[in-house]
Amino acid sequence: MDFHIAYLAITAIIAASSRLPFRNFPIDDDFAVHTYIARFKRRGFEWKKDLQLIGIPIWKMKLLDRFYKDPSVGVDRIRHLQTALHILGAWGVYALAWMLTGDATAALIGGALYAFYGTSPDLSAGSFNHEQFYIPLVLFGTALCLVGPQWAFVAGLCFGFATFAKTTAGLHGAALAPVALYSFGINGGLVFVSGMILPALISQIAERRAGYMDSLSRRQLAARYATTIRSTKTKSMYFSLRAEILQLASRSLPLWLVGLPGLVFAFNISGDGLWMAGLTLGALGMIIGQRAFSRYHFLPPLSLFSVGAAVAWNAAWETNETLGGLIAVALTASTLWSLSRLWFFYARPNDAETIARYEKFDQYLYIPYLAKILRRWYRIHKLDEERIYIWGTFVQLYPLTGRPSSDTYLHYCIGPWNTPSLEIYYDNLIGGLIRHKPPLLIRAFHDLDLHELERLTGLQYKQVKISLCRFPVYRLNAFRSVSQNPLNLSWQEKMQWMDRLTSAGKHIPGIARSPFTPNEARSAYKECKKLLRLNPDDLEGQLYFGELCHYFQKHDEAVEAYDKVLQREPNRWYLRTQIAASEIQNNRLERAETLLHEEHALYQDKWTASDRMEWNFQSGLLALKRGDDNAALGYLVTALPQTSERMVAWEGIIAIHQRANNTEALNQLLETTKSIVNVRDREWVIAHIASSLASIEADADSVTLSRILERYPENCLLRYALASALERERRIAESQVIFQELSRSEKCYVNIQAASLFRLGRLAEGEQKKRLLLDCLELDPDHGGARNALAEMNQPASSTNTLQPETGKATL
Incomplete structure (x- = not known):
């Protein structure tokens, strides 16, 4: 002993x-x-x-x-x-x-x-x-079974008590009941089963007397079961159970x-x-x-x-x-x-x-950081009694911020939304948001559609930041009444709304990619640097940082970030194409070519249409850099239907046809500009093609540009190119008429209005010139030509300098 x-x-x-x-x-x-x-x-x-x-x-x-x-x-x-x-x-x-x-x-x-x-x-x-609660009971219960039938009742009690920890732990007792009947005989087996059932029976009586077996309780438990079954699907949707077991x-x-x-x-x-x-x-x-x-x-x-x-x-x-x-x-x-x-x-x-090596690294590492920021925000705004809501499973945000949730379910669910059991989930989510109107809502999982939420509830949440590039934070901006109380809908209508509410993205946490507009991209760049300082091993963060660096033309930083991911995950397809894109801009063409060849050889069977388009596009840019116009044209033309919004592809194709004096191809290219959705981009490409045609056709530039302008009369960029051509041809009066029209046109882009005022100012004298240049700077404060011209006017003139019209072929 x-x-x-x-x-x-x-x-x-x-x-x-x-x-x-x-x-x-x-x-x-x-x-x-x-x-x-x-x-x-x-x-x-x-x-x-x-x-x-x-x-x-x-x-x-x-x-x-x-x-x-x-x-x-x-x-x-x-x-x-x-x-x-x-x-x-x-x-x-x-x-x-x-x-x-x-x-x-x-x-x-x-x-x-x-x-x-x-x-x-x-x-x-x-x-x-x-x-951890039921394992000791199950193990001791089995040990007592091995002692003999004299301990059958106590062993049964152990398995019965195990169900207090988890109801499904009763499977252990159920699996051993036939063994008890076989090994202990009928009487001993029934003693074992009675010991197993007794605690569960007493517990059920206690629950019923406490009011936890009524209709509402049963509905809540049914919802728990339905949501748990659905949430487990995310493991097979986005992760590998085999990889989990191997680890x-x-x-x-x-x-x-x-x-x-x-x-x-x-x-x-x-x-x-x-x-x-x-x-x-x-x-x-x-x-x-x-x-x-x-x-x-x-x-x-x-x-x-x-x-x-x-x-x-x-x-x-x-x-x-x-x-x-x-x-x-x-x-x-x-x-x-x-x-x-x-x-x-x-x-x-x-x-x-x-902490970064844990399965739940985002919960352990990022949520405490986010909670600290949110706690400070609530304190500054003196909202001590207000609630908060996070969409997703990261519910430790509530105790860490000291703010309870607006809903009473406190967890997360995915579809299919096809059972009345989930009606109570809807009622708690939507009802809680309407009743408490939490000042802040955090979207930790990216499938929640805030526009649909506003349509349903009248709650208008406006994004104020994306913390660590993972957690979009929304502030309640306004609330309007809706025509019908969302809680009075039928359960089928509620499920239809839940389907719409959860269709905005993947049902998992991760990087919240925002559009690469200048302001959003700058904010994302700062937050991504914070993320990587906190966790340099966040591979999704490194990938996103690489994309942001490429956008800001910080190509060395982009390659460094991408290479970290490649080192950890060498079998990730499409990554080599991304690295090659930055290496091409760095003029490291040999490595770019190697990476593109590897990507094609290893992963072309896994590519999406978008992946294939990007590979063709980067291969075309690589060929352009090497002066191989034929190869570049083949790749870029293949990629063009899906890259119609990328001006670099159009520029490359136009330049190739211009070098080849291929007017037929350029004229055909004008027709394909219809695929460009963005109006300004489309007009820019048309004007660029027109200028290229003008530079290689025998007619005067103004003749070619006028002919094309007849097909696109609303294209102010093309009209500006025509006015510039007329000025080069010393047809000053005609060019000034067009420049004046452009400077006054409300349909014209601001930068073209400013440029037109500058061109008029160059040919004016005295106070009129100064006024035109100042008007130009009012529209475009960064216009360098206007700034320089004004600076020259303010300096004492040492000699008379008469402006001469430009000569040469048309350029945009």
């Missing part, structure tokens, strides 16, 4: 030590949801009224709220409870391994392995999960190398194998039923693998001590190797570099 006490103490020390580094770790969304009522208890929040039922039975959640006690100590108290439960889980592994092997050393091996690997990163570091296996290698075979071997132990098979079946049922949506769903199998490792070592030792020694060495070596790979998680748990 003394060695059992010593071994259990060693197991407890390992378990507590493994959890100790995560005491001050950021909380995740599950932690925030399950402690939400406790966190805002001072506001009088109650279950069912202020938070839809979750974590049933609710009497258990109320006990947890009391244990939480106060926001200043609540997180620490819950984590101390989790540590105690983890120790009990490790002791449960020890007890079950002891019952299977009768070897205390084997039991110590199993208990110690689970004590360490049960805290493996992404399993329980910052999370609140109910697996988990790499972080708990000894359990998979030795524990999994040992567990299978345990199925064959005479008398006890059926119990282990039933327990494993229950654990697999839990994973399948929960869609393995979160990594902590794998905690129960890891506890069984730990038992299996103990069984494997014991079987090997009893067969041959040398073999047992080899397995012990293998376990020790693989554990040390695993520890070396995980050491930074435990040595520097709160470092940004460490």
